[in-house]
Amino acid sequence: xxxxxxxxxxxxxxxxxxxxxxxxxxxxxxxxxxxxxxxxxxxxxxxxxxxxxxxxxxxxxxxxxxxxxxxxxxxxxxxxxxxxxxxxxxxxxxxxxxxxxxxxxxxxxxxxxxxxxxxxxxxxxxxxxxxxxxxxxxxxxxxxxxxxxxxxxxxxxxxxxxxxxxxxxxxxxxxxxxxxxxxxxxxxxxxxxxxxxxxxxxxxxxxxxxxxxxxxxxxxxxxxxxxxxxxxxxxxxxxxxxxxxxxxxxxxxxxxxxxxxxxxxxxxxxxxxxxxxxxxxxxxxxxxxxxxxxxxxxxxxxxxxxxxxxxxxxxxxxxxxxxxxxxxxxxxxxxxx
Amino acid sequence: xxxxxxxxxxxxxxxxxxxxxxxxxxxxxxxxxxxxxxxxxxxxxxxxxxxxxxxxxxxxxxxxxxxxxxxxxxxxxxxxxxxxxxxxxxxxxxxxxxxxxxxxxxxxxxxxxxxxxxxxxxxxxxxxxxxxxxxxxxxxxxxxxxxxxxxxxxxxxxxxxxxxxxxxxxxxxxxxxxxxxxxxxxxxxxxxxxxxxxxxxxxxxxxxxxxxxxxxxxxxxxxxxxxxxxxxxxxxxxxxxxxxxxxxxxxxxxx
Numbered sequence: 001x002x003x004x005x006x007x008x009x010x011x012x013x014x015x016x017x018x019x020x021x022x023x024x025x026x027x028x029x030x031x032x033x034x035x036x037x038x039x040x041x042x043x044x045x046x047x048x049x050x051x052x053x054x055x056x057x058x059x060x061x062x063x064x065x066x067x068x069x070x071x072x073x074x075x076x077x078x079x080x081x082x083x084x085x086x087x088x089x090x091x092x093x094x095x096x097x098x099x100x101x102x103x104x105x106x107x108x109x110x111x112x113x114x115x116x117x118x119x120x121x122x123x124x125x126x127x128x129x130x131x132x133x134x135x136x137x138x139x140x141x142x143x144x145x146x147x148x149x150x151x152x153x154x155x156x157x158x159x160x161x162x163x164x165x166x167x168x169x170x171x172x173x174x175x176x177x178x179x180x181x182x183x184x185x186x187x188x189x190x191x192x193x194x195x196x197x198x199x200x201x202x203x204x205x206x207x208x209x210x211x212x213x214x215x216x217x218x219x220x221x222x223x224x225x226x227x228x229x230x231x232x233x234x235x236x237x238x239x240x241x242x243x244x245x246x247x248x249x250x251x252x253x254x255x256x257x258x259x260x261x262x263x264x265x266x267x268x269x270x271x272x273x274x275x276x277x278x279x280x281x282x283x284x285x286x287x288x289x290x291x292x293x294x295x296x297x298x299x300x301x302x303x304x305x306x307x308x309x310x311x312x313x314x315x316x317x318x319x320x321x322x323x324x325x326x327x328x329x330x331x332x333x334x335x336x337x
Numbered sequence: 338x339x340x341x342x343x344x345x346x347x348x349x350x351x352x353x354x355x356x357x358x359x360x361x362x363x364x365x366x367x368x369x370x371x372x373x374x375x376x377x378x379x380x381x382x383x384x385x386x387x388x389x390x391x392x393x394x395x396x397x398x399x400x401x402x403x404x405x406x407x408x409x410x411x412x413x414x415x416x417x418x419x420x421x422x423x424x425x426x427x428x429x430x431x432x433x434x435x436x437x438x439x440x441x442x443x444x445x446x447x448x449x450x451x452x453x454x455x456x457x458x459x460x461x462x463x464x465x466x467x468x469x470x471x472x473x474x475x476x477x478x479x480x481x482x483x484x485x486x487x488x489x490x491x492x493x494x495x496x497x498x499x500x501x502x503x504x505x506x507x508x509x510x511x512x513x514x515x516x517x518x519x520x521x522x523x524x525x526x527x528x529x530x531x532x533x534x535x536x537x538x539x540x541x542x543x544x545x546x547x548x549x550x551x552x553x554x555x556x557x558x559x560x561x562x563x564x565x566x567x568x569x570x571x572x573x574x575x576x577x578x579x580x581x582x583x584x585x586x587x588x589x590x591x592x
Contacts, residue, residue, distance in 0.1 A: 086427075089426065091426055214445075214446060215445040215446055216445070217445075218440045218443055218445070219440070221437060221440065222437060222440050224425045224427040224429060224434075224437065225420075225423050225424065225425050225437075226424070226425075228384070228389055228418075228420065229418075229420065229423065229437075231387075231389040231409070232387055232389055232413060232416075232417070232418040233413050233437060233438070233440045233441055233493075234409045234410035234411075234412065234413030234414070234440060234441035235409065235440070236409050274428060278428075278430075278433065279427045279428055279429055279433065280433065282448075
């Protein structure tokens with residue numbers, strides 16, 4: 001095992017663990033790393049918590065789920081981005097390229113603004129349904145158009161435009177100022193509403209989808225020289241692409257419905273990680289899951305503390321960091337296209 | 338004995354017939370040249386033989402079994418393809434590209450075996466790329482890229498190798514280097530070529546296509562006659578019989 005592999009397999013998870021532990025201590029209420037351990041240990045059934053209920057609540061009910069959801073979202077978005085970039089042979093593909101985020105936003109505003117579902121359906125559920133509907137539309141459209149990778153991307157762009165327009169239309173015609181502000185905040189991506197239910201749901205979907213994608217790691221490598229080359233290497237191209245697009249769309253839909261459309265993580269982190277691991281997906285996918293998780297934990301910590309007491313949507317911060325990184329990706333790729 | 342066989346294969350796209358009832362039987366170890374003008378169906382026939390494309394009618398068999406029954410992965414362990422122009426945006430080393438050839442041999446969730454590493458090392462050595470193994474694919478010249486693709490194909494440990502105009506875009510030295518390499522490989526080879534002289538030099542047998550149909554088949558000396566060249570390519574040529582293979586000299590048009 002090379003030194004780099006050792007560093008990545010030991011250092012990666014350690015960095016994530018440390019990031020979570022430290023990020024939980026940061027915030028207006030003064031919490032120490034010891035308090036975090038005490039609270040977590042108590043809730044996992046190891047001994048009694050010595051913390052006051054209020055401080056314990058801050059750790060266990062507020063900061064812990066939020067930090068973990070940041071980690072899960074970061075990991076999931078980075079994995080989805082890496083898979084999409086390989087599958088669509090497009091370095092600019094990200095988890096939202098198939099219109100999942102715009103579909104989610106339309107679903108969310110349909111519930112919040114129009115009251116679809118009569119109050120029984122939550123914003124998350126609406127977003128999830130919207131995301132899957134939009135994805136289904138993209139699949140159908142790209143199939144009708146011939147099914148090649150650029151048709152998939154173009155169908156995604158079409159869906160994105162359509163659902164963004166629908167969302168804007170609903171918000172501008174039906175929402176009051178307060179609702180608009182709330183919806184806008186969610187659309188930009190925010191982890192402020194995180195709870196344990198969301199953490200568990202997203203973590204389970206992430207685990208399943210990551211395992212599936214790792215099973216297809218070699219297959220994803222095979223797409224490097226295009227569909228025909230992949231087929232020549234024994235890959236059932238159409239079936240594989242459909243299976244992986246569905247898996248990543250499902251994960252993206254789950255993440256978006258919990259945390260909104262957090263941009264740029266899925267676009268930039270896989271590229272940054274490739275510099276570390278090379279292009280082989282067996283290494284790229286687990287490592288980019290870790291880099292994505294660590295990245296979003298820290299970005300969210302910044303988002304909720306920098307302008308304290310005001311909170312910045314985490315999607316705004318990722319984009320502020322992401323745009324220069326995006327330009328760097330394009331700059332490095334010049335002359336290769 | 339046959340290895341790979343196409344029986345009366347037809348491939349249509351919409352109403353257009355690309356390959357029209359071609360039959361080709363490969364004998365183990367031989368090198369078959371596929372000739373014909375642009376759009377005559379050479380590439381499509383190769384894709385049909387590789388099983389990447391399904392024939393509209395007719396069947397392609399491997400050791401007597403239709404390719405769909407053999408299965409995609411098992412087919413890829415027997416038949417390797419080299420395209421005329423490989424392109425990627427992914428950042429890969431030469432070794433990474435060659436290792437792609439092991440994909441049909443590998444199982445999900447498991448690391449590379451000793452056999453995988455060995456096959457990659459052997460393929461790199463055979464194609465003279467050992468020194469370049471850790472170099473980026475994007476820094477290679479056209480000839481080196483094609484050799485890397487052949488190394489990748491060899492890593493598949495195929496018994497049948499299909500090459501689609503592999504010498505396009507190469508200078509004459511690299512064309513000869515590449516074909517010399519291909520000729521020494523212990524595999525059954527089908528190679529689409531534009532250059533009739535190269536086909537005459539390196540192929541045991543030729544199949545000539547025109548508008549999707551096979552118009553001639555046989556040894557280079559039998560097939561490459563002035564009459565056939567005129568019929569298929571619409572140009573005039575003189576053919577002289579040199580020892581070993583015919584030599585074609587094209588003539589200027591007279592107006």
